[in-house]
Amino acid sequence: MKKLDWYILKKFLSVFFFSIFLFAVIAVVIDVSEKTDDFVKSGFSAGEIFTHYYIGFIPHIIALLFPLFVFIAVIFFTSKMAGQTEIIAILASGITYDRWLRPYWIGGALLGVLLWVSNFWIIPKANTIRGSFEAAYVDTHSTYDALIRGSSDIYFRIDSFTYAGIYAYDTASKRGNSFFAYQMDKDKIVYNIRANEILWDTATKTWALADVLERKILEEKEIVSYSPSIHKQFSFKPGDLEKDKYTKDKLTTPQLIKQINLEALRGSEGLNELKIERYRRDATPFTVLLLTLIGGIIAGRKVRGGSGSHLALGFIIAALFIITDRFSTIFSTKGNLPPLLAAWIPNLIFIWVVYYLYKKAAK
Numbered sequence: 001m002k003k004l005d006w007y008i009l010k011k012f013l014s015v016f017f018f019s020i021f022l023f024a025v026i027a028v029v030i031d032v033s034e035k036t037d038d039f040v041k042s043g044f045s046a047g048e049i050f051t052h053y054y055i056g057f058i059p060h061i062i063a064l065l066f067p068l069f070v071f072i073a074v075i076f077f078t079s080k081m082a083g084q085t086e087i088i089a090i091l092a093s094g095i096t097y098d099r100w101l102r103p104y105w106i107g108g109a110l111l112g113v114l115l116w117v118s119n120f121w122i123i124p125k126a127n128t129i130r131g132s133f134e135a136a137y138v139d140t141h142s143t144y145d146a147l148i149r150g151s152s153d154i155y156f157r158i159d160s161f162t163y164a165g166i167y168a169y170d171t172a173s174k175r176g177n178s179f180f181a182y183q184m185d186k187d188k189i190v191y192n193i194r195a196n197e198i199l200w201d202t203a204t205k206t207w208a209l210a211d212v213l214e215r216k217i218l219e220e221k222e223i224v225s226y227s228p229s230i231h232k233q234f235s236f237k238p239g240d241l242e243k244d245k246y247t248k249d250k251l252t253t254p255q256l257i258k259q260i261n262l263e264a265l266r267g268s269e270g271l272n273e274l275k276i277e278r279y280r281r282d283a284t285p286f287t288v289l290l291l292t293l294i295g296g297i298i299a300g301r302k303v304r305g306g307s308g309s310h311l312a313l314g315f316i317i318a319a320l321f322i323i324t325d326r327f328s329t330i331f332s333t334k335g336n337l338p339p340l341l342a343a344w345i346p347n348l349i350f351i352w353v354v355y356y357l358y359k360k361a362a363k
Contacts, residue, residue: 004090008103011081016073016111020062023069027061028054035138042137056129060249063123066115067287068318072311074104074295079310082302097361101296108292112285119281120253127249158235160265161185166198166241174200174238179209181234190217193232200238206231248277256281272332272339279343290350291318297357317353321346 032039039049081087090100154176155165162183169176179198183191195209212230216223240262251259260274294317299310324346332342 004095004100005103005106009107011077012074012103012107015077016070019073019076020066020069023065024058024062028058031057038137042133053130053133056126056131056133059118059123059126060130063115063118066111067284067291070108070111070288071291071295071314071318074292075299075310075314078296078299082300085302087300088302100300101293104292104296105289108289111292112288115288116282116285119284124250124252124255131250154241156236156241157265164234164236169241171238171242188217191215192217201231204231206233248274253278253281270333272342275339276329276332276343279340283343283347286347287321287350290347290354291321293354294350294357297354297361301362321350324349 042049042052044052078087087100091097153165153167154169156163158164158181162181164179164181166176167178176198177196179193179195181193182189192215193209194213196211197209199208199210201208208229208231209227210229212227214225214227247259248256256274256278260271260278263271263274295314298313298317328337328342328345331337332339
């Protein structure tokens with residue numbers, strides 16, 4: 001890389017990391033003011049609150065707005081360069097427009113890879129810390145979450161031929177009533193088991209069933225047996241039955257892929273939400289590169305309004321991007337839009353925005 005590349009990259013990265021640092025400080029201050037009562041009730045010291053919550057909250061909030069702050073940083077420092085006639089001097093010296101954009105490609109790609117790696121492993125670990133604290137000390141005071149936890153009848157698919165259900169399952173005690181499961185062979189039931197109670201045995205890592213009635217249906221006869229209590233080894237664990245709104249955020253990408261395959265086998269509802277999360281982890285880093293190029297092209301032109309007009313146009317584009325992303329997500333989770341397409345639609349649209357702005361840019 002040449003001096004020009006280092007010069008622009010230094011401005012780009014310094015403005016970005018400084019702005020994201022300031023935003024993280026502001027976000028923590030606001031969050032502290034909102035959760036003061038929860039922190040007091042938790043009984044943790046300031047150091048324990050940081051290690052049990054904010055060490056997870058800070059990476060989460062940074063990753064959430066990472067593309068937006070990349071965009072703002074690019075517009076801010078590029079607009080300043082344009083206002084000081086630096087870009088005009090660079091282009092007038094014989095450097096082509098494409099050559100001037102090279103450090104924007106490099107910077108956007110570097111930050112995109114950083115976000116991609118973070119989305120795969122670092123952010124899920126941080127969300128585990130944040131989610132565990134909020135589930136224990138924040139969401140317990142929410143009426144909505146209490147209603148969700150109270151809706152504890154569970155129906156699911158154990159494997160490709162076995163279906164099950166548990167009534168009034170309690171995630172805290174890992175106990176449920178009126179458990180049933182049955183196996184299918186094509187369109188016929190070949191095995192059925194019912195129990196008045198099901199309980200997770202932490203010692204043996206199996207399910208303890210009480211008042212169990214088993215039926216095996218053969219071609220010419222039916223075998224029925226009763227047992228006061230038995231232990232069964234099922235493929236599902238207590239964690240699979242918990243309704244945790246943070247689940248998809250806590251899983252690393254390999255774990256998320258495994259969970260998607262498992263839920264698809266079980267025929268679970270809400271599978272598209274997991275798939276969108278999976279595909280978005282690849283799509284968002286590409287978004288960083290697109291927004292970097294859009295910001296550079298928009299702010300690289302010297303206009304009478306200066307940075308203010310650039311920032312205004314930038315926020316309009318960012319708002320349109322967010323709206324497009326929200327609509328595509330809703331159409332996938334509530335409709336029939338494929339999750340892969342839903343995650344990539346904003347990028348596919350804004351590729352053409354980049355192309356249009358590039359063609360219209362004064363070179």
